[in-house]
Amino acid sequence: xxxxxxxxxxxxxxxxxxxxxxxxxxxxxxxxxxxxxxxxxxxxxxxxxxxxxxxxxxxxxxxxxxxxxxxxxxxxxxxxxxxxxxxxxxxxxxxxxxxxxxxxxxxxxxxxxxxxxxxxxxxxxxxxxxxxxxxxxxxxxxxxxxxxxxxxxxxxxxxxxxxxxxxxxxxxxxxxxxxxxxxxxxxxxxxxxxxxxxxxxxxxxxxxxxxxxxxxxxxxxxxxxxxxxxxxxxxxxxxxxxxxxxxxxxxxxxxxxxxxxxxxxxxxxxxxxxxxxxxxxxxxxxxxxxxxxxxxxxxxxxxxxxxxxxxxxxxxxxxxxxxxxxxxxxxxxxxxxxxxxxxxxxxxxxxx
Amino acid sequence: xxxxxxxxxxxxxxxxxxxxxxxxxxxxxxxxxxxxxxxxxxxxxxxxxxxxxxxxxxxxxxxxxxxxxxxxxxxxxxxxxxxxxxxxxxxxxxxxxxxxxxxxxxxxxxxxxxxxxxxxxxxxxxxxxxxxxxxxxxxxxxxxxxxxxxxxxxxxxxxxxxxxxxxxxxxxxxxxxxxxxxxxxxxxxxxxxxxxxxxxxxxxxxxxxxxxxxxxxxxxxxxxxxxxxxxxxxxxxxxxxxxxxxxxxxxxxxxxxxxxxxxxxxxxxxxxxxxxxxxxxxxxxxxxxxxxxxxxxxxxxxxxxxxxxxxxxxxxxxxxxxxxxxxxxxxxxxxxxxxxxxxxxxxxxxxx
DNA sequence: CTGAAAGCGCTAACAG
DNA sequence: CTGTTAGCGCTTTCAG
Numbered sequence: 001x002x003x004x005x006x007x008x009x010x011x012x013x014x015x016x017x018x019x020x021x022x023x024x025x026x027x028x029x030x031x032x033x034x035x036x037x038x039x040x041x042x043x044x045x046x047x048x049x050x051x052x053x054x055x056x057x058x059x060x061x062x063x064x065x066x067x068x069x070x071x072x073x074x075x076x077x078x079x080x081x082x083x084x085x086x087x088x089x090x091x092x093x094x095x096x097x098x099x100x101x102x103x104x105x106x107x108x109x110x111x112x113x114x115x116x117x118x119x120x121x122x123x124x125x126x127x128x129x130x131x132x133x134x135x136x137x138x139x140x141x142x143x144x145x146x147x148x149x150x151x152x153x154x155x156x157x158x159x160x161x162x163x164x165x166x167x168x169x170x171x172x173x174x175x176x177x178x179x180x181x182x183x184x185x186x187x188x189x190x191x192x193x194x195x196x197x198x199x200x201x202x203x204x205x206x207x208x209x210x211x212x213x214x215x216x217x218x219x220x221x222x223x224x225x226x227x228x229x230x231x232x233x234x235x236x237x238x239x240x241x242x243x244x245x246x247x248x249x250x251x252x253x254x255x256x257x258x259x260x261x262x263x264x265x266x267x268x269x270x271x272x273x274x275x276x277x278x279x280x281x282x283x284x285x286x287x288x289x290x291x292x293x294x295x296x297x298x299x300x301x302x303x304x305x306x307x308x309x310x311x312x313x314x315x316x317x318x319x320x321x322x323x324x325x326x327x328x329x330x331x332x333x334x335x336x337x338x339x340x341x342x343x344x345x346x347x348x349x350x351x352x
Numbered sequence: 353x354x355x356x357x358x359x360x361x362x363x364x365x366x367x368x369x370x371x372x373x374x375x376x377x378x379x380x381x382x383x384x385x386x387x388x389x390x391x392x393x394x395x396x397x398x399x400x401x402x403x404x405x406x407x408x409x410x411x412x413x414x415x416x417x418x419x420x421x422x423x424x425x426x427x428x429x430x431x432x433x434x435x436x437x438x439x440x441x442x443x444x445x446x447x448x449x450x451x452x453x454x455x456x457x458x459x460x461x462x463x464x465x466x467x468x469x470x471x472x473x474x475x476x477x478x479x480x481x482x483x484x485x486x487x488x489x490x491x492x493x494x495x496x497x498x499x500x501x502x503x504x505x506x507x508x509x510x511x512x513x514x515x516x517x518x519x520x521x522x523x524x525x526x527x528x529x530x531x532x533x534x535x536x537x538x539x540x541x542x543x544x545x546x547x548x549x550x551x552x553x554x555x556x557x558x559x560x561x562x563x564x565x566x567x568x569x570x571x572x573x574x575x576x577x578x579x580x581x582x583x584x585x586x587x588x589x590x591x592x593x594x595x596x597x598x599x600x601x602x603x604x605x606x607x608x609x610x611x612x613x614x615x616x617x618x619x620x621x622x623x624x625x626x627x628x629x630x631x632x633x634x635x636x637x638x639x640x641x642x643x644x645x646x647x648x649x650x651x652x653x654x655x656x657x658x659x660x661x662x663x664x665x666x667x668x669x670x671x672x673x674x675x676x677x678x679x680x681x682x683x684x685x686x687x688x689x690x691x692x693x694x695x696x697x698x699x700x701x702x703x704x
Numbered sequence: 705c706t707g708a709a710a711g712c713g714c715t716a717a718c719a720g
Numbered sequence: 721c722t723g724t725t726a727g728c729g730c731t732t733t734c735a736g
Contacts, residue, residue, distance in 0.1 A: 012478075014713055025723050030715055038721050059478055061416035062713035065728040080438045080445075081640075090432050093459040105457040107445040126364075126411055127479065233644060266644060288433075289641065292585060292618060366729055377707050382731060390705050414729035417712040707736075713728105720723075 013054040021050035033058065064126055072102045073313065074128035078137045079107065082231075083287040084257065088134050088157050091306035099310050104128060108135060108142070124151075130313045132156050133165070136200040136231075152316040156309045157300070159201050159326065166316065167326040168309040170300035172202055175331035176209025179254055179282050179298055182333060184217050187342035188252040188280060191219075192243050194264070196231035196256040203231070203256045206284060210254055225250055229260040236260025240267035244279065245349050251279060251342045258283035258290040258297055265293060265338070272350035276340030286334055294337035301329050365406040373402035385410065416478055424454045425665065426480035430489045431459065434583075435639040436609065440486050440509050443658035451662050456480060460487060460494070476503075482665045484508050485517070488552040488583075504668040508661045509652070511553050511678065518668065519678040520661040522652035524554055527683035528561025531606055531634050531650055534685060536569050539694035540604040540632060543571075544595050546616070548583035548608040555583070555608045558636060562606055577602055581612040588612025592619035596631065597701050603631060603694045610635035610642040610649055617645060617690070624702030628692030638686055646689040653681050 015026045022029065024043055031037040032047040039047075050056070060070045073096050080086055089105060096103040106124060124131050130152035135142070143163050146153050155167040183191050193210045196203035211221050227243065229236040236255055240263055243250055255261035261283030268275050275281055283290055286299035308327055316323055367378045374381065376395055383389040384399040391399075402408070412422045425448050432438055441457060448455040458476060476483050482504035487494070495515050498505050507519040535543050545562045548555035563573050579595070581588040588607055592615055595602055607613035613635030620627050627633055635642055638651035660679055668675055 015715090016713080026713095027715075027723060028721090031722085034715080036715090040721060043722085059417075059713050061413035061478055062728090063715080064413035065411075065417065065713080065730090066715050067728070068715065080432055080442050081435075083433075083435070086432045086438050090459070093432075103459065105459070107442070107455065107457070126413055233640070262644070288585070292614070367731095368729080378729090379707060379731080380705090383706085386731085388731090392705065395706085411729055414712090415731080417714090417729080418731050419712070420731065705736105708734090710731105710733085712730090712732105715728095716726095718723105718725080720721105 012059070013056040014059070015056075017054055018047065018050045018056050021054060022046040060127065069129050069317070070127060071100065072104060072128050073310070074124035074131040075103055075105045076108045076124065076131055076133045076135060077105060078135045082259070083289065084259075084285045085134060085136070087285075087287065087302055088306065091303045092132055092134075092156060092310065094303065095306040095310040098307070099314060101129075101310070101314070130154070130317045132309055132313060134158055136202065137197065150322075152313055152322065154309050154313045154316070157302070157305055161201055164322075164324040166312055166323040168305050168312060169326070169328055170305060170331045171328045172205035172331075173209045173212075175298045175333065176206035176254075176284070177213045178209075178333050179284070179296075180210045180213035181217075182296070182335065183252045183254065183280060183282060183339065184213065184219075186252075186280065186339060188250075189219060189342070190222075190225070190248070190250045191252045191254060192225040192227075192250040194236055194239050194243075194253065194255040194260050195226060195228040196260070198228070200231075206256050229255065229263070231257050231259060233259040233263040236263030237267045238263075240264030241271065244268060244271050244273060247348075249279075249346065249349065251346070252282070252339070253279060254282045256284055258285045258287045258295060261295055261297070261338075262289060262293060265295070273347065275338050278343055278347050280340055280342070281338040290334075290336075296336045296339040297334050299332045299334050301331070305329055364411065365408040366411070367408075369406055370399065370402045370408050373406060374398040412479065421481050421669070422479060423452065424456060424480050425662070426476035426483040427455055427457045428460045428476065428483055428485045428487060429457060430487045434611070435641065436611075436637045437486060437488070439637075439639065439654055440658065443655045444484055444486075444508060444662065446655065447658040447662040450659070451666060453481075453662070453666070481669045482506070484661055484665060486510055488554065489549065502674075504665055504674065506661050506665045506668070509654070509657055513553055516674075516676040518664055518675040520657050520664060521678070521680055522657060522683045523680045524557035524683075525561045525564075527650045527685065528558035528606075528636070529565045530561075530685050531636070531648075532562045532565035533569075534648070534687065535604045535606065535632060535634060535691065536565065536571075538604075538632065538691060540602075541571060541694070542574075542577070542600070542602040543604045543606060544577040544579075544602040546588055546591050546595075546605065546607040546612050547578060547580040548612070550580070552583075558608050581607065581615070583609050583611060585611040585615040588615030589619045590615075592616030593623065596620060596623050596625060599700075601631075601698065601701065603698070604634070604691070605631060606634045608636055610637045610639045610647060613647055613649070613690075614641060614645060617647070625699065627690050630695055630699050632692055632694070633690040642686075643688075648688045648691040649686050651684045651686050653683070657681055 015029050018029045019026045028043050029047050032039045032044045063070050134156045136158045153165050155165050157169050159167045159169050214221055227239040229239045253264050261281050273279055283295050283297040286297045290297045367381050370381045371378045380395050381399050384391045384396045415422050486508045488510045505517050507517050509521050511519045511521050566573055579591040581591045605616050613633050625631055635647050635649040638649045642649045
């Protein structure tokens with residue numbers, strides 16, 4: 001039974017309590033619950049009953065000390081304010097639940113100069129059987145640390161060049177190519193690309209898709225049409241404004257994520273330009289707001305990626321063989337109202 | 353030194369390793385690191401050097417087993433997709449970091465019929481010194497469980513009636529009263545309120561502030577002007593649409609959160625109604641999108657709330673005395689462009 | 705000021 | 721099929 005200790009807190013029931021209640025030994029309880037070894041049906045039933053009567057929950061810390069599985073996975077994430085990241089984390093939450101695992105999420109500051117990322121990493125390593133990593137803004141150093149520690153780990157959605165860790169993600173390059181092709185098909189010839197943060201490999205791959213699509217169409221790439229918006233909405237708005245007030249402004253803008261695309265939306269509105277009448281807009285990620293604002297964008301199969309990442313991690317934990325495979329899922333171009341035919345003539349932006 | 357074990361994973365350094373390296377006993381190491389008991393300066397220095405040389409990180413699980421502090425706090429959260437919740441969690445993350453604590457976040461499904469919330473709760477109880485709870489959508493049952501377990505816990509931002517747990521939050525009632533007063537001051541007499549989910553106490557308190565402000569102004573409350581939008585944007589849009597197509601439509605709408613207010617924004621646009629020309633809009637939370645859309649709203653001091661919640665929890669952990677105090681912070685009315693003078697005449701909504 | 709012993713809750717490994 | 725023994729890494733006694 002639960003009994004109170006010196007802290008005044010109720011002490012949780014232990015194997016010993018369950019064993020006594022069921023009239024068997026500790027090991028029988030342990031075996032009955034883990035499924036390892038032979039236990040008679042009768043004993044199993046008695047244990048089951050005792051567990052329920054006492055509300056027994058195995059203590060993970062004791063398991064950790066014995067180097068046994070805890071069925072807890074860890075997730076390292078650089079921030080939660082981005083809707084796209086929130087989406088990824090939520091999907092991983094569902095995926096772990098489906099797989100019968102618990103999930104501990106840790107915020108790992110993306111700041112390279114951060115005092116002790118180590119502490120959190122080892123913390124996770126101790127308790128969790130393995131970790132999932134979604135760190136778009138973190139430098140490669142932290143990843144090398146994890147790599148060397150030998151903890152089973154899988155990168156989710158965000159990939160970094162130069163790592164040997166297994167990765168599950170969407171196909172940035174081909175979908176960016178397709179998005180650009182979509183604009184080309186609509187007759188656009190002057191298409192801008194607003195890049196995201198260089199920390200993440202994402203933006204660079206999307207940019208490669210954009211560049212290659214233009215070149216395949218025989219269009220020269222104009223470096224002045226490729227500003228950087230750091231994946232953030234206010235900066236996206238500013239870059240959009242700068243692009244749109246130019247006399248030779250682009251007729252279409254492809255932003256490396258939806259947040260920036262929504263910023264460009266606002267910039268266009270402020271300048272009295274119609275979307276898609278005067279300028280077509282395409283984003284990336286398909287965050288909820290993209291749907292509300294009728295934004296054409298690229299949708300990743302986030303849930304599928306999350307499920308696969310968890311499965312990959314569990315396999316790695318079970319086989320004890322680290323994989324360095326990279327699984328890529330195709331993305332879907334979601335055509336909505338923000339992209340349309342290229343305008344016949346370029347309307348001047350209204351001074352703002 | 354680190355040595356590899358059967359799993360092929362590097363085994364972390366232990367107190368024994370540090371003790372050997374420093375030429376002292378395990379206890380001296382333990383004392384030097386925890387600060388409990390007397391250790392000579394010389395021994396302290398040797399230990400410190402050994403710790404650094406070996407990259408030693410104390411194993412929390414072993415501490416848990418000895419019922420000592422882990423300096424890890426847990427956070428139970430019902431979801432992460434809501435920008436407001438993401439904001440709260442991020443702020444708590446910063447607050448714990450400032451307090452020198454680590455944070456483990458757990459997604460606790462808000463579904464009352466969920467299989468095993470217990471598992472996660474006890475999980476947290478074992479590893480964490482205490483837990484922070486932000487569960488707008490979770491029924492009181494889970495809270496009672498936590499309450500009875502005796503684990504130090506503090507409710508952050510979301511309060512539930514009937515709990516004895518300490519609570520730190522914003523003042524919903526008075527700020528909702530002030531927001532409604534703001535609309536009254538602008539000459540509005542027909543003001544609607546879109547309520548959120550009834551799971552959370554938030555919405556009901558905001559609604560009370562709205563009702564009382566109307567009554568204080570001598571305006572009869574019209575139940576048909578108080579639909580429920582469940583805190584979600586699509587439903588907010590639908591409720592907004594239904595309110596705005598009425599011949600006796602309100603000239604102002606106060607939504608219980610920004611998401612729903614943004615939905616109403618879209619509904620107004622679809623109906624050809626200008627904001628604030630034809631209808632004024634006020635939201636609640638001041639999520640980033642509220643700023644982008646120039647929405648008048650109520651801002652909570654989320655970071656202050658988070659810092660105070662963490663401080664309150666740490667005090668509870670240290671003193672071992674559970675508090676049931678409720679600390680409330682005043683909210684700020686942020687007046688932006690979505691609220692303006694009541695229109696002279698009611699323009700009919702465009703059929704849509 | 706420092707060390708030795710004991711035990712937190714659990715499960716491999718080895719006997720029955 | 722079941723029980724006993726030992727020990728994971730740490731810290732709280734209790735003796736030096």
